[in-house]
Amino acid sequence: MDIKTVNDVHSEGDIQGTMRLSGSGPSGRPPPFEYVAAAVLDDRGTVLRWTGTAKDLTGFTAEEVCDRPIQELVADLPDELHNAREMPASGHVRLWHRSGDTIDATFRISPVEGSAEFLVLAAPTHHVTNRDQGAALLRALSSQDRITIALHDTDLSTVRTNATPGTLDGRPVDPGTRLCDVLCAEDAENLEAVLRQVLVTGVPVVRRNLQVSWRHDPARQHALSLSAFRLEDSRRRPTGVAALYIDSADDLRARRHLDLAREVAEQVGGSLDVVRTAQDLADVLVPAFGDLAAVDLAHSVFDGEEPSKQLGGGDMDNAALAPATAVWPAGIKRGDPVPPLPDHPLLRSFRHGETVVFGRDDFIAMVSDPQLVEYLVPKDAHSVMVAPLHARGLTLGAISAWRCGRSDPFTEDEADLMAQIASRGALAIDNARRYTREHRAAMALQQRLLPPATTDTPAAETAGVYLPAGDGAEIRGDWYDAIALPSLRLALVAGDVIGHGILASATMGRLRAAIQTLADLELEPDEVLARIADLVQRLVAEAPPDHHDVVGATCLYAVYDPVTRRCAMASAGHLPPVLVRPDGTAEVVKVSPGPPLAIGSLPYETTVIDLEPGSVLAFCTNGLIEGSDRDIDQGLQCLTDALAASCRPDRALDETGRALLANLADQAPRDDAALLLARTRAVPAGDTAHWEIPADPAAVSEARAWTTRQLTRWGLDDLVFTTELIVSELVTNAIRYGRPPAELRLIRHDVLVCEVTDSSPTQPRLRRAATTDEGGRGLFLIAQLGARWGCRHGQSRKTIWSEQLIECPG
Incomplete structure (x- = not known):
């Protein structure tokens, strides 16, 4: 039979024989050379012996091949090669398969020592190439300093590793070593659990970061990256685990x-x-x-x-x-x-x-x-x-x-x-x-622009406290003021400027100066706010276009008169004050709020309330009552309750103010907080005197006589002469230029105040009369005799006043 033309298929016995020869050994592991075919030739190239693996490779049995020349199995053997001695020691050939196909094989021929026979080993070229490449890859990986390769068997004992005394813990790793012999017990247990899962499931682990400690140095940790793969035989049965440990300290x-x-x-x-x-x-x-x-x-x-x-x-x-x-x-x-x-x-x-x-x-x-x-x-x-x-x-x-x-x-x-x-x-x-x-800088400017913390006037004692914004927030221009006015009256102010920082402080300073100037004109509260609103409109017009929406303010302006014990107030979008009566009850004063100072030209409305001596008025800004946990209404109620509890007659106002600020304001407020407390006083009835002026020129002498008697009762005889002259001029002007009804009022405190009120809106004007003029010297004379004088307007009336200092005895 010609071997080259055999096309018969394997019989069932041949298949069983092949499975038997290529099966697993007693240990369950695959034979180490399952793909290597072996044959023995004589020196002429005749096949003497033929192995089962050779049969697996070519399909030919020993009976079909033995005693036949090997040339009949080789598809591309050169004709000049006539015997085994002339064949190359190794190389690549194409072998005939029993099916008629060819097989690319790699062979090696070695003479058998002591005989004329030759041993031929052959394997499929692709298997040889895979093994060579795998070996090269393994050698390359094993030579890397940062990569440690460990092959573990099914018991997770180390079969082979490239670890040297310098790559792990400074000690050699021998075959059979367990992880617990190298690592700390806990780290070894955790790592074995990972490897065992890979062995059981076949699912690889790739680049899992680990922190392990060597057994001999447990206090120091090392960063490793683990990749683990299951090893399998040709029948895909697990034979162990390959683990790659990469030093990831640099990456970590x-x-x-x-x-x-x-x-x-x-x-x-x-x-x-x-x-x-x-x-x-x-x-x-x-x-x-x-x-x-x-x-x-x-x-x-x-x-x-x-x-x-x-x-x-x-x-x-x-x-x-x-x-x-x-x-x-x-x-x-x-x-x-x-x-x-x-x-x-x-x-x-x-x-x-x-x-x-x-x-x-x-x-x-x-x-x-x-x-x-x-x-x-x-x-x-x-x-x-x-x-x-x-x-x-x-x-x-x-x-x-x-x-x-x-x-x-x-x-x-x-x-x-x-x-x-x-x-x-x-x-x-x-x-x-x-x-x-x-x-x-903004704080310094703000503090320099604020008035003294406390004042003491015949109308009231006041205490103001100010808390700047905290935690990175900027100054926002909150302010308060207490302005002493003629006739023992007192103006109380609280305001809040829109915007923050130096610009807000500067705007506050301008508004405070303007309000003080208007307060000296003794305008009604609604008129003061109307004029301040005009000023703010001018400030808006002067500001750069991108600052128009950050120029403005809210303001509450009030004037308290200790003689009448009445307080008139008006609001430009500001919080209403809280009133604490002498009996300890407290309530929010109902004030008709007008628009903030930067908005429109709507009129403001004056609200008048009566105050008992010892009452406390509290003016505040939003920063005191607003918070993350309460709105304005809730904040006002909290302030009212706190004032009722802490505002006692025997407690200093500044102490009360600091306590309120500490209890109500946030720890790091996002807005400034200002609080002004004013405890009102009253001028005793015995320190004032009132007389209605008849519309008759003869009333001038009667006014002088009435004044003399009143000053004598008060023990102010040293002021009789000058006061008579002042009263004469004021009453004369009221009768000559004013409109009835008119009245004369004297007020005694640390100054003596003379007031004449009539119903004429005409504003008197101080001027210097010429030597030939018959009149025009009255107000000039009043200005020379008194410490100061002025005029204020009310609804359909005006009051001209003059003050003289009362010297204290001794």
Whole structure:
């Protein structure tokens, strides 16, 4: 039979024989050479013996091949090769298969020592190529320093590994080693659970990050990336697990650096307080970057000012320590001064903006002073990194991080990360510094523009308290005022400017000055607000277009008269006052509110209420009563209840005001809060006298006589002469130029007030009369005799008044 033309298929017995020969051995593992065919040739190339694997490869049985030349099985054997001795020792050929197809095979021929026979080994070329490539891949992986390969059997014992004493824990890994012999018990147990799951399910694990500790050094952790795959035989039965352990310390460090940079961007700079920003910067470094961290800032930075150009030790105070529970050497606390350090090349590098790294010994050698070393170096610290906080051309201070105990020392490549963190932190601190400067300037302006905290006048005693906005909010121009008016009256004002910052404070100052000027004109409250509204409209017109909507204010203006015990008030969109009566009851005064000062030209309405002596009026701004948990109405009710509980006659008003501000305002209010308290007084009836003026020129002499008698009763004989002259001029003008009814009123306090009221709206005018004029000297004479004089208008009436000082006896 010609072997080359055989096309018969395998019989059932042949198939069973093939399965038997290629099956698993007693151990359940595949034969090590299941794809290698073997045959023995004589020196002429005749087949002497034929193995079962050769039959599996070609399909020919031993009976069909033995005693026949091997050339009949080779499809591309050159004709000149006539015997085995002439064949190459190895190579690639195409073998005939019993089916008539050809097989690409790789062969190797070796002479059998002591005989004329040759052993031929052959295998499918693709299997040989796969094994060669796999071996090459395994050798390449095994030669990598950062990759450890471990082959585990089904019991997870190590069969083979490229681990050397330098790649794991410094000890060799022998075949049969278990993970618990290398790793800490908990880490070994967790890792074996992962490998066992891969062995059972066949689902690989790819790049799982692990933190493990060697058994001989449990305190130190190592970062590994695990990839694990199940090993299978040709019948896809599990034979073990291949595990690749990649040292991921660099990757983990890079990720940590990115995470740290992100945390710095997210957590540092959210506050505009210098110390809070410094503490946020220190907190973000611990424990992500170091075990301890400190931020030191120049003295002037805390106050919002620029630091000196040559910043060094002795010029700084500690601004932040982290962690807050850490025990620093010598009991260092936040706010302590930083001692000066001796000159050193590394410190000079620091002053030039470079980040410097010290080992413990180097740092101690640089400091050289044992007491200073004890003060500065934390216990168990082995390295420190210091970076300047440099922003906008200014060195604001320094940030230092320490590593202690078993932590890895700082490396030079971490200095770049520290420099980036310090740069971002310095910008945040400088923003807080500049805000502090602006805030303090606005605060100073606001405080200088506010009136004295307390006043004491015949009409009332007053106490004002002011709380600026906090937690990064700017000054918003809230104000209060107590203005003494003629005839012992008192004007009370509370206002709230739209906008914030220096502009709001400046607007507040302009409005307060305008109101004081209008108050001196003794206009009615509604008229004062109307004129102030006109002023605000002019301010809006003068402002840049993009500031038109931030110029304006609300205002409450009230005038209390201690003689009549009446208070007239008007509101321009402002909160109504709260009245506390002498019996302790409190209520919100019903005031008809007009529009805020920047809106429209609607008229304002004056509300008049009667007040008992000892009553307290409370004027406030929104910042006191509004909060995250209450609206305006709820806030007013809270203020009313608090006033009723705390506003007692035996308690000082300023103490009451501070207590109210502390209890009602938020801890870090987003808006200014102002509160003005006024406890009213009354002029006793015996200190006033009233006389109606008849419309008769003869009434002038009667007025003088009445005045003389009244002053004599009051013991003011020394003022009789001047008062008679003043009364004569005022009454004469009322009869000659005014309209009845008219009246004369005298008020005694620390001044003597003479008032003449008539129904004429004509405004008197002071002028200097010529020598030939017969009149026009009355008001000039009044101005010369009294301390001051003036005129106020009411509804369809006017009052001309004059004041004279009463000298105290002795």
